[in-house]
Amino acid sequence: MALFTKLPTRTLTSSKQLLPSAISKRFLGIPSAFLLDDYLPRYQLLTSVESAKKRSLAYAHLRECNLCPRKCEINRYETTGMCLIGAKTAKVNVIAPHRGEEPCIQGHHGSGSVFFSGCNLRCVFCQNHDIAHQRNGFDLTPEELAEWYLKLQQIGNVHNINLVTPEHVVPQVALSILNARDMGLRIPIIYNTSSFDSLDSLRLLDGLIDIYLPDFKVWKDSTSKRLLKADNYTSTAMESIKEMHRQVGDLSFTSDGIAKKGVLLRHLVMPGKEDEGREIMRWLAENVSRDLYVHIMEQYHPDAHVGKKRRVTRRVRLGEEESDSSQEEVRYAEINRAVRDEELGSVRDAAVEAGLWRFCEPHEGQFHL
Ligand code: SF4
Numbered sequence: 397m398a399l400f401t402k403l404p405t406r407t408l409t410s411s412k413q414l415l416p417s418a419i420s421k422r423f424l425g426i427p428s429a430f431l432l433d434d435y436l437p438r439y440q441l442l443t444s445v446e447s448a449k450k451r452s453l454a455y456a457h458l459r460e461c462n463l464c465p466r467k468c469e470i471n472r473y474e475t476t477g478m479c480l481i482g483a484k485t486a487k488v489n490v491i492a493p494h495r496g497e498e499p500c501i502q503g504h505h506g507s508g509s510v511f512f513s514g515c516n517l518r519c520v521f522c523q524n525h526d527i528a529h530q531r532n533g534f535d536l537t538p539e540e541l542a543e544w545y546l547k548l549q550q551i552g553n554v555h556n557i558n559l560v561t562p563e564h565v566v567p568q569v570a571l572s573i574l575n576a577r578d579m580g581l582r583i584p585i586i587y588n589t590s591s592f593d594s595l596d597s598l599r600l601l602d603g604l605i606d607i608y609l610p611d612f613k614v615w616k617d618s619t620s621k622r623l624l625k626a627d628n629y630t631s632t633a634m635e636s637i638k639e640m641h642r643q644v645g646d647l648s649f650t651s652d653g654i655a656k657k658g659v660l661l662r663h664l665v666m667p668g669k670e671d672e673g674r675e676i677m678r679w680l681a682e683n684v685s686r687d688l689y690v691h692i693m694e695q696y697h698p699d700a701h702v703g704k705k706r707r708v709t710r711r712v713r714l715g716e717e718e719s720d721s722s723q724e725e726v727r728y729a730e731i732n733r734a735v736r737d738e739e740l741g742s743v744r745d746a747a748v749e750a751g752l753w754r755f756c757e758p759h760e761g762q763f764h765l
Pocket residue numbers: 461462463464465466467468469470472476477478479480481516563564565
């Protein structure tokens with residue numbers, strides 16, 4: 397099989413994307429606290445007993461799935477839950493070396509990205525809705541996934557394996573990493589998540605993941621209910637991000653400027669929601685780490701359901717008479733525009749005021765370590 401070539405637009409896809417020529421001019425001023433002499437992926441350190449325990453836990457979760465906050469509690473060998481994905485395989489849309497990530501993740505050869513189909517959120521603005529909200533793609537067993545990781549390592553020469561939107565296929569992912577380790581995988585694993593994870597799920601991943609790439613999306617419950625279709629997103633994201641940081645700490649690099657271990661936190665600034673971004677930055681500094689490596693992302697654009705027109709019919713009363721009135725309405729009109737510079741600046745200022753100082757600024761053409 398050839399590597400798939402169509403890449404989705406999720407993650408860092410800015411017109412200001414880093415050019416290869418800029419990479420060679422990078423500034424490698426890595427603070428010593430975050431510089432690693434060498435790095436062995438965490439899955440290489442698991443004993444055979446620990447690996448066997450993880451395998452049996454993965455199968456147990458599939459038989460009664462409460463692996464994400466949806467808590468469907470179904471046997472995925474017999475039926476599917478909110479994520480629409482069963483037990484034996486994971487559905488994958490794209491596998492390819494990807495150069496649309498942060499410079500310290502994509503490096504010189506790209507990040508070995510695996511974009512999973514399906515999702516446990518229903519973001520109305522989803523920038524990858526053709527993958528996340530539809531069941532398009534290839535069904536791969538954990539063994540087949542492991543073979544792809546090896547191809548990415550050996551043929552793609554990528555710096556890492558980057559699992560994108562894997563929250564709903566964590567057991568299959570855990571099994572694939574254990575298989576790949578036995579087959580000769582030796583590059584770090586990235587868990588690229590919306591942060592709508594359960595603690596059970598993250599405990600299964602402890603020891604298998606080197607870099608967590610969580611997106612902290614919104615702060616208010618009313619916003620998560622309306623825009624993500626999830627009631628308890630913010631409290632879940634808080635717990636998840638704290639657990640991720642407990643496992644792998646702050647983002648650290650080898651001397652070539654490539655990230656090897658730690659948390660890289662993303663926040664996509666949303667139009668008119670900069671107050672929520674400011675709250676998120678304050679909470680991160682106070683509750684996770686002031687040394688947290690943060691990417692404040694600017695590339696929001698209306699997508700999926702946002703900006704679509706629909707006809708709405710309402711009952712109206714005129715005197716004693718009632719009748720139907722029909723008019724056209726733009727869906728989610730409040731976020732049907734790009735983000736303004738002042739909104740981005742406001743979130744960035746709040747982050748600095750809160751004490752955060754490690755920011756990813758890829759458009760400046762440096763690694764920013
Ligand atoms: S991973 Fe899927 S089946 Fe399991 S609880 Fe979440 S949505 Fe439900």
